[in-house]
Amino acid sequence: MNDRITRRDYLRMLGISGLAIGTGSFDPSRALARGVGESGGFQSSVIARDKVQPNRANPVLIDGEVIQPQRKLQVFAETDVLVVGGGSAGIVAAIAAKRAGAKVTVVERYGHFGGLWTGGLVLVILGHIVKGPKQVCQGIGEEIMRRLDKMDGAIINRRTGSNPTVDAEAVKYLMVEMIEQENIDVFLHCWGVDAIMQDGAVKGAVFESKSGRQAILAKVVIDATGDGDIFAAAGAEFEHRSHNIGLVSRVGNLDKIDKSKAPPDAKPKHLGSATPVKGVNWVNLRGPMVDGLDVATLTRMEMNHRKFIWNNIRKTRSIPGYERLYLVETAPQLGVRITRVLDGLNTVRLDHLKNATKFPDVIGVGGASNAEHGEWQIPYGALVPEKIDNVLAAGRCISAELRMADLVRLIPNCFVTGHAAGVAAAVAVRDRCSPRDADVSKIQKILRQQEAYLG
């Protein structure tokens, strides 16, 4: 059966079927006009009546304690490599594993890909290029930059060696395009909540969604949640850290500001930095150092930061010449920098960086955000838990000492560890072994074939 949706079907679904179909001239202004006020033409329909969800077993209240009874979960899917989290590390991991021959499934808690990069509006790709200028992030991370550049979705100046700045919407679009091109199975709006275990090894993950609590079985799981949700649930050891939690925003009409009208002492010090959208800047808010795993703290941060940003813009707009400045958006995702960090077989350390340590199990090279540091190698062991099998970490939660956290979490370095985790998982699946026993020379060979830079 051909279940491809044609352009005509799609326009009909959007409720704009009367538009110039077939002429190639899609008129968005008419499409938008149709969307003003939902008057007529829309219908809801019944999917099922009186339906009881299968395997319900409600938690019960016994003597003041809430007890969760045992319950059989539906196996929703089976896959070779399950990537939990579709941020910068997770998406690159999924693409790398697929290109290395594995069947891949991604589950992501939100409705878009990119994690902090897009949902957190972190638009500057620091460390992609290091002093020289030399580009250390290659492979799939660099492919993403090239494709964004072609789409006019990034500011990239390779000659000056400045790091790219991207447009979050372009990234979200490109991630969908790449996932579809690779034929990767994806489930959005799925929150990974537990690890499925057998004999000390992870066999998949349980996730919650509007469809209920379900299981996905996998030969290898990549924890790309940023917070180590899955390796922690599996019982892997980790360090629980606090870091500054902020909220990024974008401000518009920068090109309509008339600075000459403002009294010199009233001019705002910083209005963020440029984005690929004319007149729009991105503004980073550092925020206080708090615990990103504490839900009460996260709630407080969301509410306080939003109030602060709104009031700050209002104050700035009251300055003569700045009246037209406006808040385009606050990031939908809070800026949680670091929470859980894996205790790995090896750990990325500052003295490795300073001594330019070479690792026999190198799987990538990290870049730094400052001019003083060049490149540093990342050992495979930093992705592998000390004890638990069949799970790899990728992105900002890999094994790294405190002083390296701010380098490890940079987006290009998350691309690099995601790339390595994806290839390593595919090698483990192919060789029917745990990732801890995977042949590192094979991982390195495939990474090089996929144009990764290993130093």
Ligand SMILES: Cc1cc2nc3c(=O)[nH]c(=O)nc-3n(C[C@H](O)[C@H](O)[C@H](O)COP(=O)(O)OP(=O)(O)OC[C@H]3O[C@@H](n4cnc5c(N)ncnc54)[C@H](O)[C@@H]3O)c2cc1C
């Ligand atoms: C305010 C701020 C400013 C920053 N500035 C810069 C900068 O200028 N340049 C730079 O390079 N880096 C910067 N960083 C760091 C960088 O943005 C992040 O470290 C990087 O994006 C992390 O990528 P990741 O894929 O490891 O994690 P994330 O981006 O956090 O991705 C994790 C993904 O997993 C999903 N997820 C989480 N838990 C679950 C779950 N249980 N189940 C399913 N899905 C889940 C999330 O929704 C998300 O999509 C900044 C970070 C912050 C917060």
